Structure formats: structure tokens, C-alpha cells
Amino acid sequence: MSGRSVPSRQINIVLRGPEPPAAPLAEAEIQPAAKRTPSEGPLSDIFKELEQMIGLDNVKELVHEIYALLQISRFRADAGLVHNSHVYHMIFKGSPGTGKTTVARLMGRMFHAMGVLSKGHFIEVERADLVGEYIGHTALKTRELMKKAMGGILFIDEAYSLARGGDKDFGKEAIDCLVKGMEDKKNEFILILAGYPDEMEQFLATNPGLPSRFPIQVDFEDYSIDQLIQITEHMAKEREYVLLPSAVSKLKQHLAEEKAASWRSFSNARYVRNVLEKSMRHQAVRLLSQYTSAPSKQELMAIRPEDLKLK
Template identity: 60%
Template structure:
């Protein structure tokens, strides 16, 4: 019994189907050039992706890209044509939804697959690209493109390049990027990131942009349960844990924040700020204790979780015997 891989491309989507088939005599068997289950750098990249909380749609698409690259290797090995696809991408979504993290994993994955020679990530924003006088912006933009050769150039809040109108130097950065995508078409991958509506407006500032970004991934906000898992993971990495009361307090606070519809939510970035502040608060609390047990040093209590006064005024009571 062997695996047969069927590919069907539709709007840059690659569908991989594994079916059973009996090996027929006389048919040439194409050996797998790399195996997704074998330990190594490639498997480590995919494991990093799998360990991210949520992002199921993004994970599936990344695995489609992996499948397409792998099958192209097998096609070339038996003398078949292997068309290249443009891999420049657009990531949309609120802050803290994992866009930069996924871009970094993609850089490593593409290096292991032989798409990128270096696999590094160069992260920039408007201030890094826009200069102060005519010609300065083009120079700065070209410099960052050259730094990104062999890897990924990631432009966060890319829509800010188009905010100033026709006379703004941001337009010069956009035009320079379009030309660089032609000059170095296979030497780097450009990923633009930002809010959904702003990025759609940005695409229409240059007629050459929409067709150059065939891959568009949307990063949805995390659910309440996913945010709690992210918080617990962050604490576990630092060898801390939440007490039962702290869990209830954090869940209640996040539930209220998610219910606010008129402002973007910070997602994992917001969780990181809460976690780091709670750790500092715990340190101040424990400093006044002469003796502290290992359990006390590891536990974040409800009183250590403090939110802005206008966001959280209601005290959370718990059956668990603890302050806060």
C-alpha cells in the first residue's frame, strides 16, 4: 500500500489527498525527497507551527504551501515541469494574532525547502522606509530589500505608507517596493501586514499591487479559551502558574474585553503585557516575605493581576480561599 498525492490548484490553493492504491508492476515509483515525519529542521518548523494556539486556517494553508513545494520537487525529479508560484503575501488581522510569528516560521520553512537561501526575517515599518527628502525614501527602501534578500521582508502596518496622499514620501516607498519585486522576483518574499480594511485600501494605491499578492491570510482574533491557554503557556514557559482565583479573575476580565466591539483587541500581545505585569506585582508582594516556598514563588495570585481601573472595577470572589 502506498500514498498517492493528487493536486488541484484553484486560486492558489493546493489540495492534497492521500489515497490507497496497489503498486502495479512496471510503474515508476517516485521516492519521497523529504518526509514530513522525519526528525530534523523541517519537522521542527512544522512543529513550531502546530504548537501555536488557534490559527487553524493559517496552519492548513501553510501545509498546503509545503505540499506544493514538496510535490514540485518530486515532479522535477522525474523530468516533469514544475511551475513557480508567486509567494508574496498579505497578512490581515488585529495586533497580537501571530502574524510576525508565522512569518518567522515561514522563513525557516522556506529555507529548509530550498525556496529561500537564508531564511531570515527583516521586520520594518513606515519609519524605517520613509525618508525626509526626495530620493531618500527610495534609498532606504532598497537598503531594506537588500537586507532581506534570501529571506522575508515583513512590513507591519503597511497601509501607513499610503496615508499621506499623493505628495507623501510613502508613495515613493510603495513604488520602490513594486520595482524591487520585479528586480529580485525569486530572491526574497514580501509580506505586508495590517488591519483588513486599511490593507484593502492600501492595495488600490498602486495598480500593480493587487496582482502581486496572490496569497492573503486572515488572522482571526483568539477566543476566550484560546487566550486563557496562551496565558497559561506564557506563564509555564517562565515557570509560573495561575491560582484558581487568578484564573477566574483573568477569564472574567478577558470576557469583558472581548465584548467591546468598537476597538481592536491586542490578543496575545495584550496577554503578554498582563502576564509580565502580574509577575512584577508578585515580586513586589513576595519581597516583604522573609521566607518563600517554591510554590509561592511559582504562583500568581488574584491580587497580582491588576488591570486599568476603568476596565476592571468589579471584585471577583471565589470559593478558593485567597485574596484578590
């Protein structure tokens, strides 16, 4: 055995303090991100239609919120977390022609695509469809319509008309029947009541139980002049017509006068649609009188100021 010594190994021990506690989840920094929407399938088509609609920013925000809630509810279910169902009965408040019916139809399709509604069909009714002629008839008619709406949307326009007849009117019976049905079948169909803002507020005040049963209330603002021009040009493009700049100027001036004179009854997009279709008829008469043979493609498409025969 040799007399060589074996060198000792030096072991360095580093003492560390306890790991700092992780930041609470609620305090974690969240980076802002763009809104996520479906990239394909029926939902993608629905969101494309929504984004193409002029204005309606608060409505678009609501649809995004509902979509996000439903999507996260799916993730919560997959993670074994509580995922309670929500009530989606709604009040739409706004003037005629502001997109209430169009949005209601779109929501029916979205809820169907997300699995909330089994069918997603759309049933539009008014007072005459609900109110009967004798005691008991109204409840029968109302229950029948709710039955038809199961799995879809029941849309009642000018819903405040149900409360106009007073306590002895059969409209009150329809309201009571709707209140019971929307509570008993709250997850089987969605009820949307629509009408003018002031009248809808008065209507909700007629029954203490009504406001709490409609957790979603949406205001549909009147369109501005510029938005109405955009809507008109979009409608014309769909029909393969073009409003010449001079026609646009004439229409813009007319809309400003019309809105100022009849703001209470102005029908927004419905009004400009009627104006456009009337101008198409006038254009057809003008072209037939000007040309003995087929006009050019450009002339067939052009809406001129003289075609806008306004009041």
C-alpha cells in the first residue's frame, strides 16, 4: 500500500431561504387581447353577419359577451367546475328599423349553434296573436304560441300593447301567462319583448315581476345620417345598383329634414330601404323613356338624383 494521501473533496452547501409564495391568481397580470370569435362553421358565419351590420356597437358587445360566457361554461364543465345555466330572456328597446328583429333572429341561430336552444327557430307575434276574445281564450292562445316556440325564440313586437287596455283587458291575461311560462320553461325557449323605449319602460312597470325576469335589456339607438347612407349604399350594392355622388348628397339632405320633422315615427333602415326601392322603380321608368334599346351596364346600375323623387 502506497503512502500517497487521497485529496479530500470540498462540498459547498448553499443555504437558500424559502421560495416566495406564488402571486394570488386574482392578482396575476393579464395581458389585453383581441376578442376571439369562431373561425369556421355556423358560428363563424353568424359573427360575420353581425360585424357587417352598420352601428349597433352595444349589441355586438352583448353578443360577444354571451358567446364568451357559453364557451367558458363549456370549459368549466370539462374541468369539473360548476357551470350553472343562465336565463336569456331579453328586452329590446328602440325605434322601428333599428335592427331588433334581425338581431333576434341572429341570436336564435347562435344559441342553437351553441347548444342552448334545441332548434333555434324564430316565431314573431304581436298583440292580436296572443289576446283572445273571451275569458280563457287568451291563455289558450298564449300557451299554444309558447309551445310552438319551444327550442327557439318567441319575439313579441310592440309588447307594451298588451298592457294598454287596463286591468279588465285580456292583454293582462297574456302577460300573466307569459310570466308563468317563461319561469316554468326558462331553459327551453327565449322570450324577447321589443318596442319603443319609453313605452317598454311603462310596460315593465305594470307588473312587478316583469323586470327581474328579463336580465338582458338592450337599447337599439337610432342610426345617424352617415350610418343611414352607409346602409343605403350597402343595400344598393347587394342589388347591384350604385348611388351617384349627387344622389347621395340629395338623400343626405332629405334624411336630415325627415328625421327632424318626424323623429318619433322615423323608421331608420326601413325608411331608406323603401326610398331605395322606390328610386329603383323611378330609374326603370326613366331608362325606358330615354333608350330605345338596352341601356349600358353602367346606366342600368346608376341611381341618379332625379330617381330620388322624395317628398
